[in-house]
Amino acid sequence: MKKLINAVDDVLAQSLDGFAAAHADIVTLGEERKFVRRRQVKPGKVALISGGGSGHEPLHAGFVGFGMLDAACPGQVFTSPTPDQMMAAAEAVDGGAGTLYIVKNYEGDVMNFAMAAEMASGPVESLILDDDVAVENSTWTTGRRGVAGTLIVEKIVGAAAERGDDLASLKALGARVNSHTRSMGVALTSCTVPAAGKPTFSLGEDEMEMGVGIHGEPGRRRVKLASADAIAEEMLGAIVGDLSLTSATEVLLFVNGFGGTPLMELYLMQDRARKWLDGKGIKVARSLTGSYVTSLDMAGCSLTLSVLDEQAKALWDAPVHTPALRWGM
Amino acid sequence: MKKLINAVDDVLAQSLDGFAAAHADIVTLGEERKFVRRRQVKPGKVALISGGGSGHEPLHAGFVGFGMLDAACPGQVFTSPTPDQMMAAAEAVDGGAGTLYIVKNYEGDVMNFAMAAEMASGPVESLILDDDVAVENSTWTTGRRGVAGTLIVEKIVGAAAERGDDLASLKALGARVNSHTRSMGVALTSCTVPAAGKPTFSLGEDEMEMGVGIHGEPGRRRVKLASADAIAEEMLGAIVGDLSLTSATEVLLFVNGFGGTPLMELYLMQDRARKWLDGKGIKVARSLTGSYVTSLDMAGCSLTLSVLDEQAKALWDAPVHTPALRWGM
């Protein structure tokens, strides 16, 4: 295992300390590093709190700040945070208008956030995100995973919270954006969890994992390494089919790197995805390219499409000032 | 070789097309993809043009926009662009106040920019950047390489150009910032040039290349993989010694990822570097963390320190609106 770290047990703490020090103008770190919160809490605003296992940086702490989250709770690497973290965060950023938990659909996350919600004093709602089309959907299983689409929900709901929307409206908005957002990923190499010390899975020199999850979970199938065009086609085909997109729809196209893939390849995928969507008459009205929802050092990427109406577009464009996303201010 | 690409010969073109499409609000791509330029040219402003081999994304095209560069010329992967590119770019963004070429100190880059300058019609000056302390300095060799410090020079000189400084002042400012800026890098794995198809160098499972360049050039020495603290200490020791920093100096600390290293590790390095500098009484007044001056998919990072006076701080803080760096607007 080759990583820029000291001891395996210090990785999370030292990384959080560096993050908090580097962005001290925007965030502060809670006691015992239970959460990262905004410096400024706005009275009367619904508090948006997310969190999840670490190893997906900049998700979620990188999205704490004006126009997005109020706090983020970092769990151990790939492990949901514990309820005391969410409770401490909720107390710290309470604006008197209730709390919305934004939770990726993994049972660990769902259960830990649920326990925190049960123990909370004020009004709490939870929004469960499940944008990964690689997993077959069904009501009697765990369902789909929450992956890169999370960023889009956090941005759009964050902008709505900033303008003063109430708890019920924010939950409804988030659910709608989630239902209009789909992602699929591909891994070219495995990630290595620091504490495990060796790769989570192994791929041959000519193989890729299509439909991989953001924890290096196996995907739909292991196949021969394909061209960027073939990869884009398979992923977008699944997404467009699942969203039942018709031509002339406007979408946000998000090309997300998993941590080990450089920007050059991500922009190439942005190009190939656009060309494919063009061919279907689907209009890319907004886009984002970069490694925002990562899986440690895994090489690969995910593509996400989110259907945009005028409201979603305006909320996406609204000013945001966080460590990882910043525009309009 | 595992990359998200189609044919090796299409990598650069398709990546540039994706970049230009994704950031069409800020940049446009010149004919035959010779350069990336800002949409808006400001009459009476000195034109800042940089460029170099590709494979270092987002450098340089990602820094084209308000408050930074006017144009960037992308060469083939790790190969300097050709003089016709610089000449075409200079013509496209000419504001009537002269052109400043910002060139990293590699003989290929220096010679190609020099040929372009010789063939130019209007006034042209060149600024040669050489911030890499890994290479021993001397006047009778090629000297030092230009690496991650380039971003800092481009930001600070870019802000000064935006406020209307003239060509001579900009060149002098850039030379001063360059002389106050030092970097050093370490590689944990090699990069793979697409056209070469195999890694540029090979490191054992327990080895790292200390002082590596941003093209995977060998550095000072190949040593056993060390802890983040030991790495930070060696790199900062070399930098601080070379800059003859004394305690109470204010610096900008830039932790730069090489492309294959995730943000979690970069923030950890940000923490360890700050702790070390703290111990020396050196004050981190500004910082940046991310993969901005990359070396394809190489794992590793560089640390850069740049001494800040009040002017440099104000210019660093000035608004910037480019694909890769954005604040204040």
Added chain:
Amino acid sequence: MDSQAREQLIRAVAATIFQHSEELTALDQAIGDGDHGLNLKRGFEAVTAELPGLAEKSWPDLLKAAGMAMVMKVGGASGPLFGTFFMELGKTVGAEPDRAAVVAAFGKAVEAVKARGRSEAGQKTLLDVLVPVQAALAAGADAAAIKAEAIAAADKTVPMQAIRGRASFLGERSVGHMDPGARSSSLIIATVADELNKQGLMP
């Protein structure tokens, strides 16, 4: 059972988890995210950190405290599930439980786990160990039989297709691997059975 015996029991369970931590992580790497061994290790480190004080508490307080420590330290799916199991045991088992009280409390704890996980036996989870062990316990099985049942039940998760938990994302590809949570539950139950037997509390 005096506090010394209780401490010994807790330490034995923790030791089993520490010994098998890598095995559990490896099982989780195959069909999950490779942290189950680390998660439980962190949990039992938190529990043993409260010794010897913890062992001096009454059974209800001890179990609730241990469960709460798991909830607040483990995270992931196993934190709430194991935590809920121990907390619920603590809530219902009474200060001086006899076998009937243990059987009843175990049953309640299993129900609480089902509610927390919205899950049932047959879905390739730790419930595939808890449910058959509960049945054996209710049927009066001795320590050796309970241990054997637990170990066998974990083995039986191998051919199952996962319906809940991270492994469910794999669909058919989850078949052919043992569920890590089932394995860890079986190890804990086996250790408890051994210890109680050694201490003369279970035939």
Added chain:
Amino acid sequence: MDSQAREQLIRAVAATIFQHSEELTALDQAIGDGDHGLNLKRGFEAVTAELPGLAEKSWPDLLKAAGMAMVMKVGGASGPLFGTFFMELGKTVGAEPDRAAVVAAFGKAVEAVKARGRSEAGQKTLLDVLVPVQAALAAGADAAAIKAEAIAAADKTVPMQAIRGRASFLGERSVGHMDPGARSSSLIIATVADELNKQGLMP
């Protein structure tokens, strides 16, 4: 030399570069950035793309056009250096050069490369081939001798420490590897010598 012979000469040089492209890249991977073979390949593809028209030009125009194509297509260090060499040759060689004219023009071209690269022989660059070849040429060496001198000169860069070019960043670690630009220059010179000899233009 008619246009057909000139075309054959250009194609022979290009073929040599294409054949050795991987070898040159491998040399550059050891002490540079691993693109020298690709760079020259791109350059000679640009040059051959202008055939047969290019071969119909006069020697001065042909050489200037070839040099400009290298400058505008290669990039890196070799683009300006090889380009400058051919452009300068074109500027001074004259339309119907005899041996004396070639010797003089070669000398001027080498000086232009030195000026462009701010470099001298002995610094582990292509000048370590160009300079001794120029001497041999001036001394009246035949084709076989020039070829041998070029190949040997490239070999002699192995023990040198680089002072210019990317390899200079390595300091002492540049010792023990052949300079890629020296190797490519020697291959081009050897091919030209062979071709001129074959065509009966050089004994």
